[in-house]
Amino acid sequence: MLYPELFKQLEAVRWNMDTDIPWDRFDASQLTDEQAHTIKMNAITEWAALPATEMFLRDNRGDSDFCGFMSVWFFEEQKHSLVMMEYLRRFRPELVPTEAELHEVRFEFDPAPPLETLMLHFCGEIRLNHWYRRAAEWHTEPVIKAIYDTLARDEARHGGAYLRYMKRALTQHGDAARLAFAKVGVLMASARRTSQPLHPTNLHVNEKLFPRDTVQSRLPDPDWLEQWLDKQIQFDAEWEGKVVDRLLHNLSLLMGREFNSVQALNRFRKELAQKLAANDAETAATA
Template sequence: MLYPELFKSLEAARWNMEKDIPWDDFDPALITDEQLQTIKMNAITEWSALPATEMFLRDNRNDSDFSAFMSIWFYEEQKHALVLMEYLRRFAPEYVPTEEELHRVRFEFDPAPAMETLMLHFCGEIRLTHWYKAAAQWHTEPVIKAIYETLSKDEARHAGIYLKYMRRAIDRIGDQARLAFAKIGVLMANTKTAKALHPTNLHVNKEMYPQDSVQSHLPDPGWLERWLDTQIHFDSIWEGKVVNGILRNLSTLLETPIRTAKDLSRYRKEMSTQARDGQLAPS
């Protein structure tokens, strides 16, 4: 099982909301209403770890090890929402999300293949790591800068743990897992379409379409694109860091040279051909 050691490592890295956030450094002259609104939207988005956890537990009922890890992931993601709301409560209470606004992002996600979902969230954690790094640079107020830097480190650790479960999946089911990871990797590493791709803005409930993404349930559904494009300026350089992180880890995981999205697409096509011809290695 991975969970016992993962618990130890994450427990050792855990930060304390009262002691490790420099609340006394707050400077009201360095925060704007525009920035406060983005903090609110991020807090609500982090709250959507609730329906994501419900999805993971439902779709991984046969995997108690991974489901146990969800207890840590859920706790830390909800803590992210809480620390952002605590910032607003202390310094701009009029921006604190209401319980109704938080509850709106809790809705059922359609069942999906476990391996594809695992890869999607691995990529999502890498992307969020860099989104929060960019947000920390955009903000000038020291307390919120420190918060985003702290959250970024958490998301990077989460990506590393998802990677461990991906490696375990390859050990257990071999090429079936490799093909699933390559399929999602091609989608998430496409620099032309993947800029804003993250589990919170993908369609997840066909009966609710088009109001079936977490972002569509925010008080301001168009916030994410503005945040990326005109506020934190998540440009091609930042996007390249996301893509390189995905490709570098997949290259190691799949034990094949993958330097570009084209390399990954070629690998996926080869695996798909083998699957169609019944040549994939058995589980």
């Protein structure tokens, strides 16, 4: 099992909200209304770890090891929302999200293949790590800068934990896992070709609720994410390139094959799809 080891690793570096956040360094002159608004939207977005956890537990019912790890992931992700709300409670109480606003992003996700979902959230952690690093640079108020730095490190550790489960999946499922990871990897590394930010909170997950079936669409300000990325923290092509490089690097190590571009990963995906289709055809013919 991976859960006991991951629990110890994450427990050893867990930060304390009271003692590890430099609350006494707050500088009101360095916090604008615009920045405070983004913190509120981010706090609500992080609350969506709740429906994501419910999805993981439902779709991985046969995997008690991974579901055990969810107890750690869920706790730490909810703490991200909580620390942002604590920041607002202390310094901008009129912007603390209401319980109704938080509950609005708790809705059921349609069932999805567990391997693809695992890869999707691995990519999401990598992307969020880079978003938060950039947000820490954009903010000018010292306490929220420290908070974003802290959260960015958490997201990187979560990505590493998901990667451990992806390695295990290769042993358990072989090429089926490789294909699932390559397929989602191509999608998530192709943000430059899409008109929307590629992150789990911005993907459609409930057909019956469409188009209000993304986390971002259910925020008080549904356009917040794109505004935050494009106009505020300015997550430009250089930063997006860092995300893609990190995804391709990890997939190269995972698959034991060098992917120096999204195109190379896509060729690998096609090879796997053809191989598995041929195997299925051979099995059917034998039967």
